[in-house]
Amino acid sequence: MPDLIAPDLPAAFFPPTTPAVFTRADFGPDFRWGVSAAAYQTEGAWNLHGKGPSIWDEFVQRPGRIRRGETAQVGTDFYHRWPQDLDLLHQMGIPDFRFSVAWSRVLPQGTGAVNAAGLDFYDRLVDGCLARGITPWVTLYHWDLPAALQRRGGWANRDVVGWFTDYAQRVAARLGDRVQHWMVLNEPMVFVGAGQLLGLHAPGRRSLGGFLASVHHAALTQAEGGRALRAVLPAAARIGTTFSCSYLTPWRPALPRDVRATRRADALLNRLFVEPALGLGYPVAELPLLRWLDRYIRPGDETRLPFAFDFLGVQNYTREVVRYSPYVPLAWASLVGAKQRGVPHTQMGWEVYPESLYHMLRQFAAYPNAPELIVTENGAAFADTCSPDGRIRDPARQAYLRAAIGQVLRARRAGVPVTGYFAWSFTDNFEWAEGYEPRFGLVGIDFDSQERIVKDSGRWYQQFLGVAPPATGVGA
Numbered sequence: 001m002p003d004l005i006a007p008d009l010p011a012a013f014f015p016p017t018t019p020a021v022f023t024r025a026d027f028g029p030d031f032r033w034g035v036s037a038a039a040y041q042t043e044g045a046w047n048l049h050g051k052g053p054s055i056w057d058e059f060v061q062r063p064g065r066i067r068r069g070e071t072a073q074v075g076t077d078f079y080h081r082w083p084q085d086l087d088l089l090h091q092m093g094i095p096d097f098r099f100s101v102a103w104s105r106v107l108p109q110g111t112g113a114v115n116a117a118g119l120d121f122y123d124r125l126v127d128g129c130l131a132r133g134i135t136p137w138v139t140l141y142h143w144d145l146p147a148a149l150q151r152r153g154g155w156a157n158r159d160v161v162g163w164f165t166d167y168a169q170r171v172a173a174r175l176g177d178r179v180q181h182w183m184v185l186n187e188p189m190v191f192v193g194a195g196q197l198l199g200l201h202a203p204g205r206r207s208l209g210g211f212l213a214s215v216h217h218a219a220l221t222q223a224e225g226g227r228a229l230r231a232v233l234p235a236a237a238r239i240g241t242t243f244s245c246s247y248l249t250p251w252r253p254a255l256p257r258d259v260r261a262t263r264r265a266d267a268l269l270n271r272l273f274v275e276p277a278l279g280l281g282y283p284v285a286e287l288p289l290l291r292w293l294d295r296y297i298r299p300g301d302e303t304r305l306p307f308a309f310d311f312l313g314v315q316n317y318t319r320e321v322v323r324y325s326p327y328v329p330l331a332w333a334s335l336v337g338a339k340q341r342g343v344p345h346t347q348m349g350w351e352v353y354p355e356s357l358y359h360m361l362r363q364f365a366a367y368p369n370a371p372e373l374i375v376t377e378n379g380a381a382f383a384d385t386c387s388p389d390g391r392i393r394d395p396a397r398q399a400y401l402r403a404a405i406g407q408v409l410r411a412r413r414a415g416v417p418v419t420g421y422f423a424w425s426f427t428d429n430f431e432w433a434e435g436y437e438p439r440f441g442l443v444g445i446d447f448d449s450q451e452r453i454v455k456d457s458g459r460w461y462q463q464f465l466g467v468a469p470p471a472t473g474v475g476a
Helices: 055-059 078-091 116-131 160-175 188-197 208-232 256-271 288-295 355-365 395-413 456-464
Strands: 032-036 096-100 135-141 181-185 238-250 311-324 333-336 372-377 418-424 443-446 451-454
Touching (some): 032 372, 096 418, 135 160, 160 208, 188 208, 188 238, 208 238, 208 288, 238 256, 238 355, 238 372, 256 333, 311 418, 355 372, 395 418, 395 456
Parallel strands (some): 032 096, 135 181, 181 238, 372 418
Antiparallel strands (some): 311 333
């Protein structure tokens, strides 16, 4: 298998801890390989065939919220082009596909009557995967809460737990005879923190009370959602949920206040949702502001927060460097960005640090009752250019993916029970508040023509998985 040689890239793309030579066979025959995508970022068809608006459909209409004022009303047009995209997945030899269900496509009002056309779409999508030998992995919530539910309080309303479990069971009842892999929530810390506290994502709120209420309700939902699925799915179904995480290091390791700030940031960014799920409660000792969660916790909630997930999805892209900050109340910590530190970074401003994945897998595996781990998202956004010969040469992304997968192998060799890797993302897509500029895809999208072109990174992944790439890399 040809490997990447790109001496012009910084050493950060080639950490010495990455195994020098490895192949797919080194991971064993049962290791799962895939790519991930999300409904709002790809489907488009935002108001077709009975779909109701989501909080993101409304958020993108607000001036100044999205870079260049872009929306995902069309996205990658996956709603219409899914057969061609699944054909391309099959041609690339990618055996597993993680996608999400748009809640408001199934239940336009969030509750009540089902939109039959919406469920039919996902029914066809699942059948299309299986017909091509692709294993579907379904995420039930990837940030697109029905707008009708936001008007009733959204995640800050405790009723969201019941709204979600009803939705989850309706989807599972329809697809559960064919889908064996399920994820409840995608990155609750992101959609709660960026949406309810910082106001950067939908619904664009900036409220400490709303944030704390949403934290507890999302933590309850991930557990109750797991139980709701378990009640209706076949016994063989595997249920997980996913967490965003970043390896954190202090800006000045010899300075105790930076070390303490790093511990607080770790409690907020990496531990806030996984520990309640594992029966450890909230990390209040390290982050005192979480004591205010008491006003939202009701008797019996402590027993409802844990759930025995079959796997945890680890979603990691970078590390963060933390310093003490007197100007950030409650956490008293701030991040020292990659640009400020003068280190290689992606279009998102994230440091190129593939070893972060190894460290976070080790951190999650250290919990005494942790189930198996799956890397359900990992990737890098770099600017791409399509050359006159129709090829997208992206050595930086290719190098990053190789190094990150090598760090997964390093973790396996260290005894971490990591059993799968999903690259983010299958195609370029709408990257939330950043619009269409950041390019994460293994497959490039011309958003004017909707042409798909397999990038060199996608061709490398294809070769790694043991499938010879097409001569041109051009997809349907």
